[in-house]
Amino acid sequence: xxxxxxxxxxxxxxxxxxxxxxxxxxxxxxxxxxxxxxxxxxxxxxxxxxxxxxxxxxxxxxxxxxxxxxxxxxxxxxxxxxxxxxxxxxxxxxxxxxxxxxxxxxxxxxxxxxxxxxxxxxxxxxxxxxxxxxxxxxxxxxxxxxxxxxxxxxxxxxxxxxxxxxxxxxxxxxxxxxxxxxxxxxxxxxxxxxxxxxxxxxxxxxxxxxxxxxxxxxxxxxxxxxxxxxxxxxxxxxxxxxxxxxxxxxxxxxxxxxxxxxxxxxxxxxxxxxxxxxxxxxxxxxxxxxxxxxxxxxxxxxxxxxxxxxxxxxxxxxxxxxxxxxxxxxxxxxxxxxxxxxxxxxxxxxxxxxxxxxxxxxxxxxxxxxxxxxxxxxxxxxxxxxxxxxxxxxxxxxxxxxxxxxxxxxxxxxxxxxxxxxxxxxxxxxxxxxxxxxxxxxxxxxxxxxxxxxxxxxxxxxxxxxxxxxxxxxxxxxxxxxxxxxxxxxxxxxxxxxxxxxxxxxxxxxxxxxxxxxxxxxxxxxxxxxxxxxxxxxxxxxxxxxxxxxxxxxxxxxxxxxxxxxxxxxxxxxxxxxxxxxxxxxxxxxxxxxxxxxxxxxxxxxxxxxxxxxxxxxxxxxx
Amino acid sequence: xxxxxxxxxxxxxxxxxxxxxxxxxxxxxxxxxxxxxxxxxxxxxxxxxxxxxxxxxxxxxxxxxxxxxxxxxxxxxxxxxxxxxxxxxxxxxxxxxxxxxxxxxxxxxxxxxxxxxxxxxxxxxxxxxxxxxxxxxxxxxxxxxxxxxxxxxxxxxxxxxxxxxxxxxxxxxxxxxxxxxxxxxxxxxxxxxxxxxxxxxxxxxxxxxxxxxxxxxxxxxxxxxxxxxxxxxxxxxxxxxxxxxxxxxxxxxxxxxxxxxxxxxxxxxxxxxxxxxxxxxxxxxxxxxxxxxxxxxxxxxxxxxxxxxxxxxxxxxxxxxxxxxxxxxxxxxxxxxxxx
Ligand SMILES: Cc1ncc(C[n+]2csc(CCOP(=O)(O)OP(=O)(O)O)c2C)c(N)n1
Ligand code: SF4
Numbered sequence: 001x002x003x004x005x006x007x008x009x010x011x012x013x014x015x016x017x018x019x020x021x022x023x024x025x026x027x028x029x030x031x032x033x034x035x036x037x038x039x040x041x042x043x044x045x046x047x048x049x050x051x052x053x054x055x056x057x058x059x060x061x062x063x064x065x066x067x068x069x070x071x072x073x074x075x076x077x078x079x080x081x082x083x084x085x086x087x088x089x090x091x092x093x094x095x096x097x098x099x100x101x102x103x104x105x106x107x108x109x110x111x112x113x114x115x116x117x118x119x120x121x122x123x124x125x126x127x128x129x130x131x132x133x134x135x136x137x138x139x140x141x142x143x144x145x146x147x148x149x150x151x152x153x154x155x156x157x158x159x160x161x162x163x164x165x166x167x168x169x170x171x172x173x174x175x176x177x178x179x180x181x182x183x184x185x186x187x188x189x190x191x192x193x194x195x196x197x198x199x200x201x202x203x204x205x206x207x208x209x210x211x212x213x214x215x216x217x218x219x220x221x222x223x224x225x226x227x228x229x230x231x232x233x234x235x236x237x238x239x240x241x242x243x244x245x246x247x248x249x250x251x252x253x254x255x256x257x258x259x260x261x262x263x264x265x266x267x268x269x270x271x272x273x274x275x276x277x278x279x280x281x282x283x284x285x286x287x288x289x290x291x292x293x294x295x296x297x298x299x300x301x302x303x304x305x306x307x308x309x310x311x312x313x314x315x316x317x318x319x320x321x322x323x324x325x326x327x328x329x330x331x332x333x334x335x336x337x338x339x340x341x342x343x344x345x346x347x348x349x350x351x352x353x354x355x356x357x358x359x360x361x362x363x364x365x366x367x368x369x370x371x372x373x374x375x376x377x378x379x380x381x382x383x384x385x386x387x388x389x390x391x392x393x394x395x396x397x398x399x400x401x402x403x404x405x406x407x408x409x410x411x412x413x414x415x416x417x418x419x420x421x422x423x424x425x426x427x428x429x430x431x432x433x434x435x436x437x438x439x440x441x442x443x444x445x446x447x448x449x450x451x452x453x454x455x456x457x458x459x460x461x462x463x464x465x466x467x468x469x470x471x472x473x474x475x476x477x478x479x480x481x482x483x484x485x486x487x488x489x490x491x492x493x494x495x496x497x498x499x500x501x502x503x504x505x506x507x508x509x510x511x512x513x514x515x516x517x518x519x520x521x522x523x524x525x526x527x528x529x530x531x532x533x534x535x536x537x538x539x540x541x542x543x544x545x546x547x548x549x550x551x552x553x554x555x556x557x558x559x560x561x562x563x564x565x566x567x568x569x570x571x572x573x574x575x576x577x578x579x580x581x582x583x584x585x586x587x588x589x590x591x592x593x594x595x596x597x598x599x600x601x602x603x604x605x606x607x608x609x610x611x612x613x614x615x616x617x618x619x620x621x622x623x
Numbered sequence: 624x625x626x627x628x629x630x631x632x633x634x635x636x637x638x639x640x641x642x643x644x645x646x647x648x649x650x651x652x653x654x655x656x657x658x659x660x661x662x663x664x665x666x667x668x669x670x671x672x673x674x675x676x677x678x679x680x681x682x683x684x685x686x687x688x689x690x691x692x693x694x695x696x697x698x699x700x701x702x703x704x705x706x707x708x709x710x711x712x713x714x715x716x717x718x719x720x721x722x723x724x725x726x727x728x729x730x731x732x733x734x735x736x737x738x739x740x741x742x743x744x745x746x747x748x749x750x751x752x753x754x755x756x757x758x759x760x761x762x763x764x765x766x767x768x769x770x771x772x773x774x775x776x777x778x779x780x781x782x783x784x785x786x787x788x789x790x791x792x793x794x795x796x797x798x799x800x801x802x803x804x805x806x807x808x809x810x811x812x813x814x815x816x817x818x819x820x821x822x823x824x825x826x827x828x829x830x831x832x833x834x835x836x837x838x839x840x841x842x843x844x845x846x847x848x849x850x851x852x853x854x855x856x857x858x859x860x861x862x863x864x865x866x867x868x869x870x871x872x873x874x875x876x877x878x879x880x881x882x883x884x885x886x887x888x889x890x891x892x893x894x895x896x897x898x899x900x901x902x903x904x905x906x907x908x909x910x911x912x913x914x915x916x917x918x919x920x921x922x923x924x925x926x927x928x929x930x931x932x933x934x935x936x937x938x939x940x941x942x943x944x945x946x947x948x949x950x951x952x953x954x955x956x957x958x959x960x961x962x963x
Contacts, residue, residue: 295935310708
């Protein structure tokens with residue numbers, strides 16, 4: 001729905017749009033992540049709803065100009081609420097031939113294609129595998145509104161008087177591109193200008209150069225005759241409140257710091273760097289004044305075992321990793337489970353197996369997290385639905401860990417971790433406290449019983465240093481109440497069941513499953529984790545189109561919400577879209593004997609709304 | 624400074640747990656346990672402040688037998704667990720109990736890192752040159768050629784020397800003793816307990832079931848005097864039943880055994896300096912192996928360096944001084960915000 005009026009500078013046409021998808025792409029050294037992030041910021045500050053999808057190459061510096069080195073950042077901004085960074089791209093900014101080649105297929109017909117014309121020279125063209133310059137070939141790009149802009153030389157001219165080296169000068173071309181796109185979408189550049197000033201506070205020449213490039217790009221939009229239309233996307237009507245933008249990894253860090261602050265406890269983070277989980281370590285490392293201790297361990301095994309030690313000693317302890325690292329942590333998690341100590345293990349999933357697709361998203365660690373420990377060793381599993389939801393689910397994970405004295409797994413994924421969306425800054429009074437009680441009774445002559453249980457079947461948590469409660473824990477099977485080592489057959493059966501029942505009992509303390517859409521009907525779509533946005537939008541559209549379909553998004557994966565089995569029975573069919581080959585589907589089928597069908601994609605990419613919609617229709621119509 | 628006189632006087636019995644000890648009769652582990660129970664009450668530390676963390680192996684059952692806080696963790700990882708305990712609660716005195724397989728095979732990585740970080744924990748390595756719990760396979764400290772169930776034709780591995788590894792990781796305290804050498808062991812354990820930083824102690828421990836007598840040279844009365852040399856800070860390296868032999872550096876700076884008298888005086892000998900920042904002497908001592916040389920017993924190295932746990936808390940403190948105590952509301956409101 002676009003309305004048109006003639007306004008703005010030079011009498012150019014201003015068209016109003018509801019939602020726009022922009023993608024910046026270029027070489028990994030071109031500063032495309034920065035351009036995307038800044039564009040997101042100015043759009044968020046303007047009041048649009050935003051959703052982003054950064055896309056990194058696996059190599060830090062693949063050879064410049066090659067297809068493998070292309071880095072992209074997609075953002076959807078809108079005047080109504082949105083849940084995904086969008087299917088098709090409206091405006092594509094391609095800084096070189098390789099970026100054009102790898103991204104142009106996602107540009108919608110009639111969309112705007114802005115290219116850095118200077119970069120389309122012989123060597124770049126051949127590195128990208130073009131035999132001739134696609135910009136000279138009217139036909140291949142005929143479906144798009146192509147804007148050939150010599151960004152490198154225009155940037156060089158704009159900063160000429162500053163006396164920078166040619167390399168430094170050319171580096172500013174991402175700001176030129178940003179400026180042009182800011183003009184195209186009528187963005188106020190002030191937040192970016194402020195950012196540049198503080199970022200390069202110690203290098204005034206770079207402040208000036210980047211601002212000059214930014215303004216040059218903007219002014220180019222005003223003056224060039226090639227661009228006649230620019231667009232307006234009004235602010236979205238989000239619930240009133242104060243907002244900021246968060247990525248999933250930031251929100252997880254905030255969530256844990258909040259949990260620790262609310263509990264009045266020290267937060268201990270033991271971790272080993274791995275993409276895409278490292279940012280959690282980075283964020284928490286900055287927050288030492290919140291009584292946060294971060295420990296960069298020598299490997300993931302040391303990370304989880306240090307967390308076991310810290311938890312034993314009384315800290316709220318967490319670790320985060322991604323697939324390969326979680327695989328290494330299995331034995332340590334089992335130790336935490338048999339010792340019944342609280343801790344949270346975050347898995348920011350990426351494409352596997354092994355090193356797999358380290359910078360791409362996937363949901364294929366569900367089996368590993370559900371089952372990947374030796375022995376019968378169920379652990380609670382929760383999964384945030386979106387970047388902002390990480391704040392809440394991190395606290396939920398910690399609450400469950402502490403109340404039930406157990407390790408808890410939090411399943412995020414690369415899409416949530418790096419993606420960003422507006423987050424309504426919570427009122428402090430609305431935060432749910434986390435209560436921690438440490439056993440400290442000095443019982444006269446009576447021996448302390450480390451495996452005595454409360455009504456939730458949780459055992460007491462004692463901080464070493466507490467007189468009279470000295471006790472030993474360990475990985476050997478133990479008898480209940482006393483905690484003494486006991487290998488007897490009956491005892492092992494008893495303790496295995498008891499631990500499983502304790503975890504299953506958590507279902508009584510988590511919210512029941514809610515459904516979006518009709519309470520019964522033809523189809524229930526069940527999703528979990530980062531596919532929330534695409535599935536939610538697809539179901540909404542399908543309902544609008546008259547289909548009888550509802551959506552249940554699971555944030556609690558073990559145990560499942562108590563009513564899930566009943567919910568499933570209300571629909572004729574069940575569809576489970578996942579970015580794996582059907583892991584939740586297998587578990588749902590096994591648990592509820594429901595004949596669920598799957599929509600499964602393992603390409604390192606999130607679902608498109610259109611893919612999910614199409615499958616919904618197929619499943620319903622195939623009656 | 625006021626002295627806390629209210630500490631109860633503890634005895635070794637107070638440190639004995641009610642658990643039945645399951646080691647084989649005459650296992651060297653018993654003696655180490657007994658000496659530990661003797662040393663702890665002398666340290667002036669309340670009982671509840673001790674935490675024993677172990678890995679997996681016969682020796683790693685140790686924490687169950689002590690009436691302190693303790694954790695029998697997983698194979699090889701005790702140093703990392705202990706690091707977590709100490710970082711969470713620096714007031715505790717944390718001991719790591721480990722075997723040669725536990726610490727040098729599966730746990731080699733963590734062993735090296737706890738030492739190089741100088742976390743304030745005490746690592747006691749029970750070296751029996753064999754895997755006891757899994758019934759007698761050779762270990763990373765077994766001499767080449769050791770015949771076991773997994774090496775019926777003799778092992779072809781070259782062994783590790785735990786003290787060389789420890790010193791290589793820049794251990795600030797490194798020592799060696801023998802299970803049955805009661806007084807010496809007590810003394811070394813006590814010194815380890817009082818060291819600030821990672822204290823590493825290798826104890827020659829007899830697994831009389833799978834590797835009986837491996838250290839007879841260093842434990843048998845009447846023989847050991849000729850085979851070991853007791854290190855004393857600032858003193859010359861003298862040994863022998865009649866204290867008539869010593870260690871001197873030859874022209875290539877290599878240690879050699881010399882007889883005292885006959886033109887060699889104490890002043891010609893190598894003097895022990897456990898406080899040397901330079902690690903050459905400690906390496907040289909660690910390289911002295913029986914039967915070519917008498918093996919040194921006692922404290923090889925004892926130097927003071929800031930501990931890891933202190934450094935971590937110094938950062939927490941200075942960050943708090945610099946930025947003020949963490950304020951969630953301020954944190955959430957950093958960066959660009961907007962109001963709807
Ligand atoms: C991950 C893992 N691998 C293997 C084992 C089996 N295991 C238990 S103890 C041990 C070796 C113990 O030898 P050492 O550390 O020398 O201790 P000792 O029993 O001699 O005191 C092995 C291989 C295990 N428990 N866990
Ligand atoms: S097997 Fe060896 S080390 Fe283990 S308890 Fe028996 S004697 Fe001791």
